Amino acid sequence: ETGVTQTPRHLVMGMTNKKSLKCEQHLGHNAMYWYKQSAKKPLELMFVYSLEERVENNSVPSRFSPECPNSSHLFLHLHTLQPEDSALYLCASSQDRPGQGLDTQYFGPGTRLTVL
Amino acid sequence: AQKVTQAQTEISVVEKEDVTLDCVYETRDTTYYLFWYKQPPSGELVFLIRRNSFDEQNEISGRYSWNFQKSTSSFNFTITASQVVDSAVYFCALSEAKRHSGYSTLTFGKGTMLLVSP
Numbered sequence: 001e002t003g004v005t006q007t008p009r010h011l012v013m014g015m016t017n018k019k020s021l022k023c024e025q026h027l028g029h030n031a032m033y034w035y036k037q038s039a040k041k042p043l044e045l046m047f048v049y050s051l052e053e054r055v056e057n058n059s060v061p062s063r064f065s066p067e068c069p070n071s072s073h074l075f076l077h078l079h080t081l082q083p084e085d086s087a088l089y090l091c092a093s094s095q096d097r098p099g100q101g102l103d104t105q106y107f108g109p110g111t112r113l114t115v116l
Numbered sequence: 117a118q119k120v121t122q123a124q125t126e127i128s129v130v131e132k133e134d135v136t137l138d139c140v141y142e143t144r145d146t147t148y149y150l151f152w153y154k155q156p157p158s159g160e161l162v163f164l165i166r167r168n169s170f171d172e173q174n175e176i177s178g179r180y181s182w183n184f185q186k187s188t189s190s191f192n193f194t195i196t197a198s199q200v201v202d203s204a205v206y207f208c209a210l211s212e213a214k215r216h217s218g219y220s221t222l223t224f225g226k227g228t229m230l231l232v233s234p
Contacts, residue, residue, distance in 0.1 A: 031220075040226075041226075042224045042225065042226050042227075043207070043222075043224040045221055045222070048221065056221070088159055090159075090161065092161075094220065096220055103220065104151065104163055104166050105163075105220070105222060106163060107153070107160055107161035107162075107163075108160065109158060109159050109160040110159040110160060112159065
């Protein structure tokens with residue numbers, strides 16, 4: 001089974017819509033991440049959850065709201081988005097251990113979001 | 117602050133040519149990890165390799181090889197005898213340790229688009 005899955009793969013929404021992106025990892029990891037990839041820009045880390053607790057929020061606008069109900073699932077709730085929010089949203093997971101070495105992040109296929 | 121520079125925006129080669137993708141990094145950490153990921157047109161970032169800062173041995177995996185040199189803060193990636201299926205965007209990344217927490221954050225370069233034509 002694919003390690004990290006994301007749904008939907010493509011999403012078109014209007015600026016007044018509310019939608020959610022879903023990510024599921026089947027690797028038994030304890031940390032999950034949301035990244036944004038815009039055209040011609042480096043990947044931007046949005047949120048990090050470690051052991052189901054949000055540990056980092058990189059100045060992301062409040063119109064993006066993450067949720068991590070358990071270590072296998074991660075959501076990104078979207079509302080009143082702007083056209084500049086159109087991007088590829090990537091989810092990743094890793095198995096991290098406090099004070100120990102860094103583990104590899106494994107990525108899902110992404111959700112291609114278009115905001116009209 | 118950490119920084120990863122991939123100076124080559126796009127590289128075009130003909131099948132069977134060798135190609136090297138450059139990566140230069142900046143960090144103040146003494147312990148860090150370097151990564152290469154491949155992003156085909158489908159969008160998913162595929163993990164290729166992880167190298168820690170204490171291991172400067174070069175690595176070869178099939179047609180792929182990596183040259184890590186701390187003296188020049190570089191972690192270059194070479195594809196030998198390139199194939200059309202190698203066409204993708206390749207990202208170099210640097211991992212920062214969050215010593216008081218159990219997670220790591222990645223700093224990515226802007227990526228190098230490799231186009232391999234038949």
